[in-house]
Amino acid sequence: MKNQTWRGASVVVDANKVSRFGALYAAEYRIRNMLKWWQAILAFDIGNPVLFLTSIGIGVGSLVDKHTAGSGPDGVKYLTFLAPALLATAAIQSTMEEVTFPVMHGFEWRKIFHGMYAAGLTGKQIAQGVLISAITKGTFAVIIYWVVLWIFHAFDSLRSLWLIPIQIYFGACFGCIIMAVAAYVKKDDNWFAMLNRFVVAPMFLFSGTFYALSTLPLTVRWVGWISPLWHATEVGRYFAYRSEMPLQMLLVHFGYLTFLGLIGLFIAHRKFAQRLAQ
Amino acid sequence: MIVAKNLTKIYGDFTAVNGIDFSVAKGESFGLLGPNGAGKSTTMRMITATLQRSAGELSILGKDPEKAGPEIRAHLGVVPQADNLDTELKVFENLYIYGRYFGLTKKYLTPKIEELIAFAQLEEKRNAKVEQLSGGMKRRLTIARALVNEPEILLLDEPTTGLDPQARHVLWDRLFRLKEQGVTLVITTHYMDEAEQLCDRLIVMDEGKIMAEGSPASLISQHSSPEVVEVRFGSNRNAEVANQISNLGDRMDVLPDRILIYAQDGEAVLAQIIAAGHHPLTSLVRRSSLEDVFLRLTGRTLVD
Numbered sequence: 001m002k003n004q005t006w007r008g009a010s011v012v013v014d015a016n017k018v019s020r021f022g023a024l025y026a027a028e029y030r031i032r033n034m035l036k037w038w039q040a041i042l043a044f045d046i047g048n049p050v051l052f053l054t055s056i057g058i059g060v061g062s063l064v065d066k067h068t069a070g071s072g073p074d075g076v077k078y079l080t081f082l083a084p085a086l087l088a089t090a091a092i093q094s095t096m097e098e099v100t101f102p103v104m105h106g107f108e109w110r111k112i113f114h115g116m117y118a119a120g121l122t123g124k125q126i127a128q129g130v131l132i133s134a135i136t137k138g139t140f141a142v143i144i145y146w147v148v149l150w151i152f153h154a155f156d157s158l159r160s161l162w163l164i165p166i167q168i169y170f171g172a173c174f175g176c177i178i179m180a181v182a183a184y185v186k187k188d189d190n191w192f193a194m195l196n197r198f199v200v201a202p203m204f205l206f207s208g209t210f211y212a213l214s215t216l217p218l219t220v221r222w223v224g225w226i227s228p229l230w231h232a233t234e235v236g237r238y239f240a241y242r243s244e245m246p247l248q249m250l251l252v253h254f255g256y257l258t259f260l261g262l263i264g265l266f267i268a269h270r271k272f273a274q275r276l277a278q
Numbered sequence: 279m280i281v282a283k284n285l286t287k288i289y290g291d292f293t294a295v296n297g298i299d300f301s302v303a304k305g306e307s308f309g310l311l312g313p314n315g316a317g318k319s320t321t322m323r324m325i326t327a328t329l330q331r332s333a334g335e336l337s338i339l340g341k342d343p344e345k346a347g348p349e350i351r352a353h354l355g356v357v358p359q360a361d362n363l364d365t366e367l368k369v370f371e372n373l374y375i376y377g378r379y380f381g382l383t384k385k386y387l388t389p390k391i392e393e394l395i396a397f398a399q400l401e402e403k404r405n406a407k408v409e410q411l412s413g414g415m416k417r418r419l420t421i422a423r424a425l426v427n428e429p430e431i432l433l434l435d436e437p438t439t440g441l442d443p444q445a446r447h448v449l450w451d452r453l454f455r456l457k458e459q460g461v462t463l464v465i466t467t468h469y470m471d472e473a474e475q476l477c478d479r480l481i482v483m484d485e486g487k488i489m490a491e492g493s494p495a496s497l498i499s500q501h502s503s504p505e506v507v508e509v510r511f512g513s514n515r516n517a518e519v520a521n522q523i524s525n526l527g528d529r530m531d532v533l534p535d536r537i538l539i540y541a542q543d544g545e546a547v548l549a550q551i552i553a554a555g556h557h558p559l560t561s562l563v564r565r566s567s568l569e570d571v572f573l574r575l576t577g578r579t580l581v582d
Contacts, residue, residue: 013380018352022379118351119376
């Protein structure tokens, strides 16, 4: 093995390059692993919106539109009202998938992160790599969802294209929070199923997804106010069809999600580094 | 390559590594021998710059791992105790992606991977998923993976634990080739035969401390006699017979299942035992090993 071509790691490896691009190398692994499942990911990313829009968007939508003469919540057809919330949900769900079980896989099941760490990547770089791969997956899901929404005539303006980068960004912010949580999980114990059941599902139901948040009684409306999905949906509705939104509200929505994302990223950085050095 | 002075690791009120000193020179094959829980793996993790020390000094490749951890790690090759290969990726993909962690380019990796696959004798499994490999093949792949960056030091934590004898011998052959070619090796093991085969020099560890240090041959000559007679008289009679033959050999250890007599000439001692009218159920004369050194130093066997 150590023959005339053996030059030694001090020549072969550029440690500065690793310190600059380590996060990308960690992401490359996750993306390569993800590509093993590309058919399943593609089928889900297309099938999910098509089925959902057919059943709820068109099915329920036609019922709502019939009773509101096509001017439902926010004065638009129901599918248009629903679309930004569905797109935000798709971004959140897709990103979340990539920061939950893959983190367990990395720390516990196959200990892949320990291999990365032993090779010179830092905990921070590995966390960032996971996030980059999650954003990549989220981007893919959001673009497909937007295309399906367009085909279903949920949007009538190309201004809705803004929703793609915006929801990818919000999905990433949410992903940071979940990644921070996942970094603490040592044994699954259905933890992620519970997270879905008791955090994501209520968020989906109480964030003004299917009806305007203002129709909820004040006693439960706070769930929407603290829900990342509500903030993402509000911004989405503004860019999809609303003519105006006070600047301060836009800043509140972006600020809140950015704040959550930064907190999540900060915690994830620390916990990844700490857990790998234990 | 590695210098440790008073190296210590404490977890709460448990001292896993208790102020040990050692050094490893370039091209040397260095072993840490000891039973499970002796502190070998903790020491190994500190040397691989993946675990912070609690006290003492440690220099790896001339750098302090607490200040230059990632830089040091990028120049090492690490074979962990438990394989952390990606079972969903193919053999060559595992090598490729591991090389990418070091920022190695496709141009470098393409021929390197073929070289490593040949070294690991996995040519026929190049495109197989890791989950289809045997335990020995996975270990060889993990070793090949650790060589992808042409490491300055290759560190192996219990490289053959859990493997069948044949797989162990194949692996030893691969490691011996690396040793012959001058790769600096650091190996932890609780197998004395492995340490004897692969290590130029080793430390014997127990309860976080170094009990002895030297080459396998010098440790044996310092701490044991050249030959050992193992005799079994049945668990009820071992102690009784031991009293009657206690004058034989240089030293004697009475274990629950057998008596060990350390001697210059084992065959002569066995002949004396039989001449005295004792007929062991089984008997064996063998040369002294590191196992005997460990027993002598700690009063316990390596696989207690």
